[in-house]
Amino acid sequence: MNDALIISGLTKTYKDFMLNGVSFSVPCGSIVGLIGENGAGKSTTINAVLGLIQKEAGSICVLGKEQLDNEIKEQIGVVYDGNNYPEIFSTRKLNRVMKDIYHSWEEHTFLNLLKKFSLPADKPIKQFSKGMKMKLAIAVALSHNSKLLILDEATSGLDPVIRDDILDILLDFAQDETHSILISSHITTDLEKIADYIVFIHEGQVVFSKPKDELTEQYGIIKCGAAQFEALDKLDIIVYRRMDYEWQVLVADRVAIKKKYPKALIDSASIDEIMLLYVKGERGK
Amino acid sequence: MKGLLLKDYYLIKSVLYIILVVFAVVGIGMSFLTSTWVLTVIATVMLGMISVTTINMDRNSGWKKVSIVLPVSRTAVLDCKYILYLLLSGIGLLLGVILGVVASIIKSQIDYQSMMLFVGISVAMALFSGSMTIPLTFLLSEEKNMLALIIAYPLSAFVFVGAALLIDNKLLACGLVTIVGVLLYAISWLISRKQIIHKDMT
Numbered sequence: 161m162n163d164a165l166i167i168s169g170l171t172k173t174y175k176d177f178m179l180n181g182v183s184f185s186v187p188c189g190s191i192v193g194l195i196g197e198n199g200a201g202k203s204t205t206i207n208a209v210l211g212l213i214q215k216e217a218g219s220i221c222v223l224g225k226e227q228l229d230n231e232i233k234e235q236i237g238v239v240y241d242g243n244n245y246p247e248i249f250s251t252r253k254l255n256r257v258m259k260d261i262y263h264s265w266e267e268h269t270f271l272n273l274l275k276k277f278s279l280p281a282d283k284p285i286k287q288f289s290k291g292m293k294m295k296l297a298i299a300v301a302l303s304h305n306s307k308l309l310i311l312d313e314a315t316s317g318l319d320p321v322i323r324d325d326i327l328d329i330l331l332d333f334a335q336d337e338t339h340s341i342l343i344s345s346h347i348t349t350d351l352e353k354i355a356d357y358i359v360f361i362h363e364g365q366v367v368f369s370k371p372k373d374e375l376t377e378q379y380g381i382i383k384c385g386a387a388q389f390e391a392l393d394k395l396d397i398i399v400y401r402r403m404d405y406e407w408q409v410l411v412a413d414r415v416a417i418k419k420k421y422p423k424a425l426i427d428s429a430s431i432d433e434i435m436l437l438y439v440k441g442e443r444g445k
Numbered sequence: 446m447k448g449l450l451l452k453d454y455y456l457i458k459s460v461l462y463i464i465l466v467v468f469a470v471v472g473i474g475m476s477f478l479t480s481t482w483v484l485t486v487i488a489t490v491m492l493g494m495i496s497v498t499t500i501n502m503d504r505n506s507g508w509k510k511v512s513i514v515l516p517v518s519r520t521a522v523l524d525c526k527y528i529l530y531l532l533l534s535g536i537g538l539l540l541g542v543i544l545g546v547v548a549s550i551i552k553s554q555i556d557y558q559s560m561m562l563f564v565g566i567s568v569a570m571a572l573f574s575g576s577m578t579i580p581l582t583f584l585l586s587e588e589k590n591m592l593a594l595i596i597a598y599p600l601s602a603f604v605f606v607g608a609a610l611l612i613d614n615k616l617l618a619c620g621l622v623t624i625v626g627v628l629l630y631a632i633s634w635l636i637s638r639k640q641i642i643h644k645d646m647t
Binding site: 207210211212213214230231233234236238240242243244245246247248249253256257258259260261262263 | 447448449451452455456459502503505506507508510511513514515516517518643645646647
């Protein structure tokens with residue numbers, strides 16, 4: 161099995177939104193970041209993968225199986241944004257419940273993680289901060305021999321210190337080659353730190369699915385005036401955006417473009433900038 | 446299933462004190478105003494309702510989404526609520542009967558026919574309302590299921606009163622409504638199991 165998750169032609173229609181033929185994969189041992197603006201289809205994709213919603217077309221293969229049975233569910237750790245567990249529970253009670261639900265529940269791993277994350281055993285979850293709740297959800301996800309972690313906006317609304325802690329935990333998990341992570345986030349800087357691949361969803365469709373290094377090390381943005389923009393070979397342009405005083409042009413290979421247009425000012429592109437250009441810019445020809 | 450029931454047990458434990466206080470105040474007051482056996486109806490319905498309350502607690506706490514990705518089937522999550530409802534209603538009925546007997550002894554008014562009648566009413570009310578409230582609370586949005594909760598109990602009472610008016614023998618009417626209640630509960634359970642498999646649960 162090369163891929164922990166393969167999504168092919170996933171389609172789901174709502175009254176005012178359509179997830180249209182989404183396809184991408186999560187290779188084993190990698191971290192895949194799912195990016196896109198709010199309402200782009202990230203959560204819908206994840207919900208379909210987790211079987212919360214019924215797909216209309218396409219196929220989803222999780223850990224080598226198209227059927228999301230209990231055996232596969234044992235191996236998936238899920239962390240949602242917001243509440244995950246009843247707030248009156250303490251971590252001790254949650255441990256007892258999970259012990260009776262997961263056959264592969266590892267109590268000592270859970271208790272060690274609670275200690276590592278400085279989470280109290282007897283306090284009700286309602287007294288936890290948002291960061292503590294997220295760490296608890298991750299502790300649960302890591303305590304039943306998960307092979308695939310799926311996190312939906314798990315770092316949103318958290319301060320940079322907690323986010324960094326969580327990213328460290330995820331990186332640590334992904335050290336094992338049999339472990340994989342799919343993480344959706346609109347905080348692209350987080351994904352720049354940890355992701356191996358970036359999948360960009362816009363208006364229910366996958367715009368691109370590429371190795372992160374290709375995006376950050378090869379992509380570039382030409383910042384130029386109108387005359388210079390007109391002089392550009394349109395085939396070199398992926399997307400462009402007209403700003404107040406300049407044109408911003410996204411190109412796939414900034415080194416090659418620099419050679420082709422020696423006078424052009426070309427910056428490296430962050431994932432944030434790439435996403436913005438795709439969402440707000442216009443496609444090249 | 447055991448883990449899901451344990452989770453509900455913890456949830457119920459957290460609200461049980463409030464329920465018991467409400468039951469004591471309403472039940473004792475009502476038993477002095479009407480029959481002492483009215484306690485059985487109140488206890489059965491009130492305890493059964495807690496099971497329905499846990500469905501909304503699951504939704505608000507995020508557990509509903511979590512439960513779908515746990516290694517248990519969707520039908521097991523639903524079955525847990527139906528089983529819990531029967532368990533709690535049964536405990537309520539038992540508690541109500543015990544309290545009714547004690548109250549009757551204190552008031553020196555032991556009437557076994559009334560007891561049987563009220564036990565029948567309790568079972569019928571619980572099963573009728575449960576067969577509506579569990580699936581509607583589980584499958585509908587919170588706004589819609591509130592409406593279901595408001596309608597279910599008066600509707601159950603209406604069915605019972607209707608049967609009592611149509612059939613002179615109250616015990617017979619009660620028995621028939623109870624049988625219909627059992628059937629309705631079973632049908633509700635079976636239909637909900639089919640529905641939940643294809644329902645989007647976000």
